[in-house]
Amino acid sequence: xxxxxxxxxxxxxxxxxxxxxxxxxxxxxxxxxxxxxxxxxxxxxxxxxxxxxxxxxxxxxxxxxxxxxxxxxxxxxxxxxxxxxxxxxxxxxxxxxxxxxxxxxxxxxxxxxxxxxxxxxxxxxxxxxxxxxxxxxxxxxxxxxxxxxxxxxxxxxxxxxxxxxxxxxxxxxxxx
Numbered sequence: 001x002x003x004x005x006x007x008x009x010x011x012x013x014x015x016x017x018x019x020x021x022x023x024x025x026x027x028x029x030x031x032x033x034x035x036x037x038x039x040x041x042x043x044x045x046x047x048x049x050x051x052x053x054x055x056x057x058x059x060x061x062x063x064x065x066x067x068x069x070x071x072x073x074x075x076x077x078x079x080x081x082x083x084x085x086x087x088x089x090x091x092x093x094x095x096x097x098x099x100x101x102x103x104x105x106x107x108x109x110x111x112x113x114x115x116x117x118x119x120x121x122x123x124x125x126x127x128x129x130x131x132x133x134x135x136x137x138x139x140x141x142x143x144x145x146x147x148x149x150x151x152x153x154x155x156x157x158x159x160x161x162x163x164x165x166x167x168x169x170x171x172x173x174x175x176x
Contacts (some may be wrong), residue, residue: 001031008094009092012112015109016028018110030044043072044073047130048132049130050130050132052123054158057128058122058159059120059165060120060148061120061168062120063143064144070138071112071135073110073133073134074113074119074121074130075166076104076107079105079127081120081122084120085100085118090176096152096174100155124149126169146173148168148171150174
């Protein structure tokens with residue numbers, strides 16, 4: 001794996017390195033030693049899969065608070081997404097900044113999202129599947145979100161008129 005730091009403190013893209021032969025390929029997508037050596041959270045306790053039927057589906061912006069804050073490792077295993085993270089850690093040098101990356105099944109890339117970040121994505125292809133690995137167990141009372149179109153961040157989503165849940169539509173704007 002090749003760890004590529006991003007413009008937000010502690011966030012990175014991870015390039016998986018497939019080894020190919022006549023049968024196909026094999027690649028490691030997780031190694032606690034390598035994550036630790038790169039200063040990333042090396043604890044994984046939960047995995048999830050998000051399936052999205054239609055292009056334009058938007059999920060986010062989600063996070064967990066306090067001791068339940070989750071580092072996430074995100075990979076698009078089918079289709080393609082526009083993945084967005086916002087650094088909401090008040091003591092961070094990149095506080096309230098966001099970045100977006102394109103992830104697709106055709107790439108061999110994963111996004112590492114540190115604890116204290118809001119995370120969301122929009123599908124840019126139909127029939128898209130996203131795999132998450134998390135460092136903490138999901139705790140419903142620690143779940144928070146901010147509105148996907150909060151003017152403070154002015155995120156430029158690629159597909160207009162997103163398909164979005166009522167829950168995500170009803171999140172408030174960010175309040176520091």
